[in-house]
Amino acid sequence: MNPLIPLFVVIPLAGAFLIMIIGRFIEEFNKYFTSLVLLFLTCISFYFLFTTGEKIFVYKVGGWEPINSVPIGIYMVMDGFTVIVVCIINLIGFLSAFYSISYIKRYTAGNYFYALFCLMIGGMNGVVLSGDLFNIFVFLEISVISSYALVAFGVESNELEASFKYQILGGLASFLILFGIGFIYWKTKTLNIADIKEAFSSGYNKTTYLFIQILLLSGFGLKAAIIPFHAWLPDAHSSAPSPISAMLSGIFIKAVGIYVIIRLFFNMFVISESMAILITTLGTVSMVIGVFLAIGQWDIKRLLAYHSISQMGYVVMSVGIGMILLSRGAKSEIASLAIAGGIFHLINHAAFKGLLFLNAGAIEYTTGTRNLKEMGGLAKSMPVTSATSFIASMSISGVPPFNGFFSKLIIIIAAIMAKFYLLALLAVIVSIITLASFLKFQRYAFYNKSDNNKNQNIREVPFPMVFSMVVLSIICVLLSLLVLPEIRHAILTPAIDILTDPVKYSTSILVQ
Amino acid sequence: MDLTISIIVGFMILGALYAIHARDLLSSVIACGLVGYSLVICFLLLKAPDLAIVQIVVDTITLIIMVAVVLDSSREESYFKLDSQGYISAITAVFLGLMLLYFYSVSIQSLDVLGKSSLRMAKHYIEGATQKTGSANLVTGVVFDFRGYDTMGEAVVLVTAVLGVLTILRIKGKK
Amino acid sequence: MKGMTIIVKKTTQLIAGMIFMYGIYVIVHGHLTPGGGFAGGVVIAGSFILVTLSNGGDFMKLLKEESGTTIVESLATILVIVIAVSGFLFGTKIFFNNFLPKGIVGHLVSAGVLPLYNIFVGTEVAASIFIIFLSLIIFKEESKG
Structure with missing residues (x-):
């Protein structure tokens, strides 16, 4: 048992409470301590990224060994897919925390901000690392409740309203998830994901099984904001402080939404064609409708929030195509390609959407407005923000040298090889509309000449914000290296293997 | 009963x-x-x-x-008086609730009565948990020892909620 | 907010201590009888709330208590985590391990670390519930004045 695995949860939680105690007596303690904690976590997550490979680490909390191969304690599981998500959580978390050092100066109660930030990171790490269904729910609540508070951190009336809407829909989602978990416990009398797979393999009633799947899909779909469950996302993501928007859009909807959906539907349930078609349809609908909702927006952060829905649609659609192919039995290579495209796009989206929200925060920090019509000519006064946001815009629109191009290309190729020509066509069209939308963003924000003299004495943002944006833009360019065979084989292939193999996950956990 | x-x-x-x-x-x-x-x-x-x-x-x-x-x-x-959109939302909510109830009643028919069949995981808690944890109260033994990690999470959920309340109830957000 | 009549105040003075002691009893005997950290913590918070409600809080004094309660709460939670982590350092070196000797089943000092968990979770719950109550009063008065 690797003793480093529980540190991902323990360190952020302990850090949050240390901030609440020591931060009262020492000024400035909170900001540097948070960055240090997250830097340390990023280092150990990258250590795991390079050492995990095909292995599956299982940590039995409390040292309770299984009896007759039925687990009685809680398991933490680290495998090829987990490690990728853990890496992006801690990396984007570190950069957002570093960015906050100067951004959050304008707000009161910095201690609360950083404590809730650490709790959110700890909750997400707990969700991703957990191998136990109820444990997933507990840590999901930690991260979700802290995000409710962080969305309303500015305590303006519109922010409180967005947070209230988010709380109601989030509460509904938690109810559906808990209901589904209760049903699973009723049916199988166990909570461990691998053991549930074993228990279901001995036979199940079809109606009950379908009901559980629908409950969990709608619960986690609400957290992931797949259309038609998207109503809370544009308000919540646009009214939060910008580093929190980057966290919510960049990693939160992936860690507690998409990751859990993929994990449960590939490794816990038996893949069925009807569910796979449903998931693909939901993904396609979010991809298309999200971009059409985005194109008319003039508020930068709302525009970016709607694009999050659309880009998550790509991920869900591509993973859904993989599920359809797997459920038909044949062509596992094309299925692997589709799932690879989905996971690759998930990683890329974390990088460029995090960067875009940080850019939006920088613009708001200097000009004080989020309306595109009131900006203009910022390219001269804010060169770094302009350059990094250009890289991010080109990445999200899928322009060749950047990372978004390769992941979208893989998704489209997989759709064509699987003979879903309509989906491939839609993916191309949505990509073009995304490009148009981001050209509008670039032109109005950075290149248009502005009439008023208000924008004359604008200067570049302080160092911590510049540092985070530059690092993320470098990551955006470097991530396209993931398409090279050697690197892809080292990082993406273990994740795909664990998802496509129907029994590898459960057997290798229960044997250990 | x-x-x-x-x-x-x-x-x-x-x-x-x-x-x-x-x-x-x-x-x-x-x-x-x-x-x-x-x-x-x-x-x-x-x-x-x-x-x-x-x-x-x-x-x-x-x-x-x-x-x-x-x-x-x-x-x-x-x-507030309901307008037409409010009525549509209310009807949709009632419809979805009834659908949930219907599927619930259909899908519980194949399930056994909870607690009356052989338990897969909890069986090992009941048999000899007192010796394993040393706690006379079985519930505390399960809550703090077998699933102590969950309980730590629940305690943290409570603290998170309190921090959230303190954050949202501030009077001034920006300096 | 104002206090209540002298009858209520006197009765509260007599009762609050007993409620507090009962909360401590529930927490300490959590591993022997039904109850435990969560239930006992809420009982303790109840005794504090009773005193605050009947005597009425002077607003400035309450503000000080709010910060003290936050510290107690954070400290208690961090101690829970410290005990969990100390499983790493002692015994079989496993996170959340019950590393202390189990003792005789049924005695007050038994069951390893479980009574310690109960005590710290109880402290944390009491502080949390009391802080929610205080913050609802304090911030209301602050917005008036």
Whole structure:
């Protein structure tokens, strides 16, 4: 048992409470301590990224060994897919925390901000690392409740309203998830994901099984904001402080939404064609409708929030195509390609959407407005923000040298090889509309000449914000290296293997 | 006993419905109390004293806090008249709720009565957990030892909620 | 907020201590009888709330108590985590391990670390519930003045 695995949860939680105690007596303690904690976590997550490979680490909390191969304690599981998500959580978390050092100066109660930030990171790490269904729910609540508070951190009336809407829909989602978990416990009398797979393999009633799947899909779909469950996302993501928007859009909807959906539907349930078609349809609908909702927006952060829905649609659609192919039995290579495209796009989206929200925060920090019509000519006064946001815009629109191009290309190729020509066509069209939308963003924000003299004495943002944006833009360019065979084989292939193999996950956990 | 529990659950549903419809917030809060205390009796009848104790103290404290808040602020609920979109939303919500209820009733038919069949995981808790954890109270043994990690998470959820309340209730957000 | 009549104040003085002691009893005997950290913590918070409600809080004094309660709460939670982590350092070196000797089943000092968990979770729950109550009063008065 690797003793480093529980540190991902323990360190952020302990850090949050240390901030609440020591931060009262020492000024400035909170900001540097948070960055240090997250830097340390990023280092150990990258250590795991390079050492995990095909292995599956299982940590039995409390040292309770299984009896007759039925687990009685809680398991933490680290495998090829987990490690990728853990890496992006801690990396984007570190950069957002570093960015906050100067951004959050304008707000009161910095201690609360950083404590809730650490709790959110700890909750997400707990969700991703957990191998136990109820444990997933507990840590999901930690991260979700802290995000409710962080969305309303500015305590303006519109922010409180967005947070209230988010709380109601989030509460509904938690109810559906808990209901589904209760049903699973009723049916199988166990909570461990691998053991549930074993228990279901001995036979199940079809109606009950379908009901559980629908409950969990709608619960986690609400957290992931797949259309038609998207109503809370544009308000919540646009009214939060910008580093929190980057966290919510960049990693939160992936860690507690998409990751859990993929994990449960590939490794816990038996893949069925009807569910796979449903998931693909939901993904396609979010991809298309999200971009059409985005194109008319003039508020930068709302525009970016709607694009999050659309880009998550790509991920869900591509993973859904993989599920359809797997459920038909044949062509596992094309299925692997589709799932690879989905996971690759998930990683890329974390990088460029995090960067875009940080850019939006920088613009708001200097000009004080989020309306595109009131900006203009910022390219001269804010060169770094302009350059990094250009890289991010080109990445999200899928322009060749950047990372978004390769992941979208893989998704489209997989759709064509699987003979879903309509989906491939839609993916191309949505990509073009995304490009148009981001050209509008670039032109109005950075290149248009502005009439008023208000924008004359604008200067570049302080160092911590510049540092985070530059690092993320470098990551955006470097991530396209993931398409090279050697690197892809080292990082993406273990994740795909664990998802496509129907029994590898459960057997290798229960044997250990 | 099934009949008793059914009657109590019926009371709970009536209390919840009244809590939504009452114009006076104080009577709405007290109707919520009815739901909570009925749940305590259900837990006692189902032989779960630990849950009953937690439920009764939490319900009492919540009731006290809610009554204090309602008495200090306004007792009248602000009332909005439903427009056409509101009616559509209400009808959709009722429809979805009925659909959930229907699928629930269909899908529980194949399941066994909870607690009366062989348990896969909890069997090993019941057999010899006292020796393994050293705790005479089996519930504490399960909550703090076998699933202690979950309990730590729940304690943290409570702290997170408190920090969230303190954050949202600030008067001034920006300097 | 104002206090209540002298009858209520006197009765509260007599009762609050007993409620507090009962909360401590529930927490300490959590591993022997039904109850435990969560239930006992809420009972303790109830005794504090009773005193605050009957005597009425002077607003400035309450503000000080709010910060003290936050510290107690954070400290208690961090101690829970410290005990969990100390499983790493002692015994079989496993996170959340019950590393202390189990003792005789049924005695007050038994069951390894479980009574310690109960005590710290109880402290944390009491502080949390009391802080929610205080913050609802304090911030209301602050917005008036």
